[in-house]
Amino acid sequence: xxxxxxxxxxxxxxxxxxxxxxxxxxxxxxxxxxxxxxxxxxxxxxxxxxxxxxxxxxxxxxxxxxxxxxxxxxxxxxxxxxxxxxxxxxxxxxxxxxxxxxxxxxxxxxxxxxxxxxxxxxxxxxxxxxxxxxxxxxxxxxxxxxxxxxxxxxxxxxxxxxxxxxxxxxxxxxxxxxxxxxxxxxxxxxxxxxxxxxxxxxxxxxxxxxxxxxxxxxxxxxxxxxxxxxxxxxxxxxxxxxxxxxxxxxxxxxxxxxxxxxxxxxxxxxxxxxxxxxxxxxxxxxxxxxxxxxxxxxxxxxxxxxxxxxxxxxxxxxxxxxxxxxxxxxxxxxxxx
Amino acid sequence: xxxxxxxxxxxxxxxxxxxxxxxxxxxxxxxxxxxxxxxxxxxxxxxxxxxxxxxxxxxxxxxxxxxxxxxxxxxxxxxxxxxxxxxxxxxxxxxxxxxxxxxxxxxxxxxxxxxxxxxxxxxxxxxxxxxxxxxxxxxxxxxxxxxxxxxxxxxxxxxxxxxxxxxxxxxxxxxxxxxxxxxxxxxxxxxxxxxxxxxxxxxxxxxxxxxxxxxxxxxxxxxxxxxxxxxxxxxxxxxxxxxxxxxxxxxxxxxxxxxxxxxxxxxxxxxxxxxxxxxxxxxxxxx
Numbered sequence: 001x002x003x004x005x006x007x008x009x010x011x012x013x014x015x016x017x018x019x020x021x022x023x024x025x026x027x028x029x030x031x032x033x034x035x036x037x038x039x040x041x042x043x044x045x046x047x048x049x050x051x052x053x054x055x056x057x058x059x060x061x062x063x064x065x066x067x068x069x070x071x072x073x074x075x076x077x078x079x080x081x082x083x084x085x086x087x088x089x090x091x092x093x094x095x096x097x098x099x100x101x102x103x104x105x106x107x108x109x110x111x112x113x114x115x116x117x118x119x120x121x122x123x124x125x126x127x128x129x130x131x132x133x134x135x136x137x138x139x140x141x142x143x144x145x146x147x148x149x150x151x152x153x154x155x156x157x158x159x160x161x162x163x164x165x166x167x168x169x170x171x172x173x174x175x176x177x178x179x180x181x182x183x184x185x186x187x188x189x190x191x192x193x194x195x196x197x198x199x200x201x202x203x204x205x206x207x208x209x210x211x212x213x214x215x216x217x218x219x220x221x222x223x224x225x226x227x228x229x230x231x232x233x234x235x236x237x238x239x240x241x242x243x244x245x246x247x248x249x250x251x252x253x254x255x256x257x258x259x260x261x262x263x264x265x266x267x268x269x270x271x272x273x274x275x276x277x278x279x280x281x282x283x284x285x286x287x288x289x290x291x292x293x294x295x296x297x298x299x300x301x302x303x304x305x306x307x308x309x310x311x312x313x314x315x316x317x318x319x320x321x322x323x324x325x326x327x328x329x330x331x332x333x334x335x336x337x
Numbered sequence: 338x339x340x341x342x343x344x345x346x347x348x349x350x351x352x353x354x355x356x357x358x359x360x361x362x363x364x365x366x367x368x369x370x371x372x373x374x375x376x377x378x379x380x381x382x383x384x385x386x387x388x389x390x391x392x393x394x395x396x397x398x399x400x401x402x403x404x405x406x407x408x409x410x411x412x413x414x415x416x417x418x419x420x421x422x423x424x425x426x427x428x429x430x431x432x433x434x435x436x437x438x439x440x441x442x443x444x445x446x447x448x449x450x451x452x453x454x455x456x457x458x459x460x461x462x463x464x465x466x467x468x469x470x471x472x473x474x475x476x477x478x479x480x481x482x483x484x485x486x487x488x489x490x491x492x493x494x495x496x497x498x499x500x501x502x503x504x505x506x507x508x509x510x511x512x513x514x515x516x517x518x519x520x521x522x523x524x525x526x527x528x529x530x531x532x533x534x535x536x537x538x539x540x541x542x543x544x545x546x547x548x549x550x551x552x553x554x555x556x557x558x559x560x561x562x563x564x565x566x567x568x569x570x571x572x573x574x575x576x577x578x579x580x581x582x583x584x585x586x587x588x589x590x591x592x593x594x595x596x597x598x599x600x601x602x603x604x605x606x607x608x609x610x611x612x613x614x615x616x617x618x619x620x621x622x623x624x
Contacts (some may be wrong), residue, residue: 261351265344288470
């Protein structure tokens, strides 16, 4: 089904691709919104950036449409995150028959294993309990696993990732590597612009550097005992490793419509026993239940964290820099006393 | 015994859930018994559906706001009750048919409103309350409705019993028949709204009707049925909450299924009018 759509799309793309080459700007495709923003900062006026997975979109479950294959076919450069984040990218590139250069932005990043942070921690806590938390623990793990499977379903067909966490951009240090890779890639595709790209990259790196110090300062200002967070996001491994916060996967919460008393009790015990200061759990959809958990444990309930995609331009996380500042604001807001 | 005590001793939300359920058990089950005796058991179900648009409007106006959803639900329920009664009294259509007509209109309106306006909110929140998330305001409301119900039932107990036994007799000797009927429908609506805060619209009817139906197999007097029904509801609440805690079941359905289990056991083994009483009559029951 998908293949047929892609074939049709690429047929259409070949027919319509020609005008794209006529533009004087470099046509760059970025796989998702965060990467698109970084590419735009490095490329400046010399590039026309198109993102395949737009703001608020989920790259894990993205289904390329004919228009995407058309865009890819007409591109000069394609920038992908790599680390298995875009499982659909290889097939899309192949099906579109594009001759574009492909930049893997995460090249050189030291990968970390998926979700190791939350799991290790959860185990240590679970064994200290006097209730039957082994059971709840097991369920939390199953759930995590199931979520990974579901999230990456589309990647499995043509791709064999799974162990590595692709969300490397959650560490600003890694994004500096992204910028270097993108700068070199753009310069190779457009040698005339090499100087511009180098200058843009240097300016952006300075901003990243400032952001990095800002995050470190914000976290350093937090009391030592208020640096653990329960969150259902599995995208903050690099952030945790780089900045010294601990992210713990919530126990129990797997149902959206009706929580069981066991789920709620497991989460409350976890928050109490591990001294968790804030909870960012977006898959407990019922705000009344979250309020109840907050009153009972004294933990603060956090707002929205952006992990895989930017918000729209009007939103609180329109660019990579504002996204990171928004997240750190949310985190420190909930963690400071 | 720790499996029985610990969940409630360790967690405030379990205590709140228990208190809320006990309040509903006391208030809603007498209403259920009278519904059963007046052969109006399905009226409860119909009214629960009729409440939906009011709660939906409250939800759309003020979000998950207890006051707005309660007022909306009560208003929608009362409008349907009054319209139904008026149509039954002044036209050729009987009460059951006119109730069916109005509740279906009301339900459709509710679903329409929720789908139109609530594209990014979860309909589940409106349909399924959760007994695990009762805050102070919700608990106060549940206890207040329960108290009002008990006082009101005590005041109109006599005419209500007469209306169950022989409605034409009551109508012939006093003018109380009409007012008592509407007051009773009002209590049904109030208790359904209370139950829907805790258990959701669809489950609220269960805690009202199932204990009453189970009580029918244990007691022959109205007083006896009221007592048994309240006990069945209270025990089902505790059992359901414990099942939800120990086995990880959703709390609302667990409570209703506990009451359902009571009903099925009573149906088979109850001393009065059950299968056991009919097919294996014991000596003292034949007397």
